[in-house]
Amino acid sequence: MATASSFDIVSDFDQQEMVNAIDQARRDITTRYDLKDTKTTVDLSAEAIVINTDSEFTLDAVHGVLREKAAKRKLSQKIFDYGAIESASGSRVRQEIKLKRGIEKDLAKQIVKDIKDEFKHKKIQASIQGDSVRVTSKSKDDLQAVIQHLRQQDHPVELQFENYR
Template sequence: MASTSSFDIVSDFDRQEMVNTVDQALREIKSRYDLKDTKSTLELQENAILVNTDSEFALEAIHTILRTKAAKRNLSQKIFDYGKVESASGSRLRQEITLKQGISQDLAKKISKLVRDEFKKVQASIQGDVVRVSSKSKDDLQNVMQRLKQEDFPLALQFTNYR
């Protein structure tokens, strides 16, 4: 009897790479001539980055720096969820950039339905914020991975626990 193979679909990022990204971005902000006197700050929290700066121009420059540093460290741009720009004390601007992790129930259902509809010999089950895909054929599982990579989901998806 053939054994069953499976893999998990998750949406996560490497926390240490994010720490390094914010650290590098902060160093570049401190050294760039156009941002040096803005007293801009980046603060990495548990699941968000707080940006504090003095102008809309500086905020856009910080976004660009942050996205560039994240891309160099193989972090997806889809993990950033830019919040509303608020005014802070001293005519400064503050923005919270939420870091998206985990697959929502709605998206998990959509992924599961896509797998079930297009691949008849493959099972997909939702386990919290993870979708487990299993099949007797490893080729089918690899076809599922290729198909999911073609879809443009609002999250960065990774495939783990392939066995």
């Protein structure tokens, strides 16, 4: 009897790569001629990045630097959830950029429904497990087909496929 194979669909990023990208962005900001006198700060926590700078114009420039450094570190642009631009003390602006991790319930339900609709003639099960989706099947070829199908979709978060066995 064949055993079932499975994999997990997750949405995550490498925290150390994010730390490195932020460090590179800070270095770039302190040396760039248009940004070095702005007293811009970029602070990273586990869930968000907080940017404090002197104007919306420099905020846009900092966004560009941040996106460039993240892309060089192979971090998806989809992990950034830009918050509202707030006024800070001394005519400065502040913005919090939340870092998206995990698959939200609505998106997980949509992914499960999509898999069941697309592969209804194959014996593939998809189930929500916390902030990930587990897909199981007896055929590894079917699982590969599911991965290919999901890679062709445009989801609001970056999807990774883990624990393939």
